[in-house]
Amino acid sequence: MVSKVSSKGQVTIPVEVRSILGIRPGDFIEYEIQEDGGAMLRRVSPFDAVFHNALNNTLEEWASAEDDEAFSDL
Numbered sequence: 001m002v003s004k005v006s007s008k009g010q011v012t013i014p015v016e017v018r019s020i021l022g023i024r025p026g027d028f029i030e031y032e033i034q035e036d037g038g039a040m041l042r043r044v045s046p047f048d049a050v051f052h053n054a055l056n057n058t059l060e061e062w063a064s065a066e067d068d069e070a071f072s073d074l
Helices: 015-021 049-057 065-071
Strands: 028-033 039-044
Touching: none
Parallel strands: none
Antiparallel strands: 028 039
């Protein structure tokens, strides 16, 4: 299957691909660039802000000024 890229960089995902991957309007698509110059796409779950905020609250012990300085060059 082939899709053409529009002048705005948009691509229509063929109905067969959307059906197989279960892609619906509003879904998120992730692109992974391969070493051979190709790309893989997959449907991914949307960002869960509630989960990430809960996780962030468990990491307070690594949120000091000393930690910021220690990791600033990474």
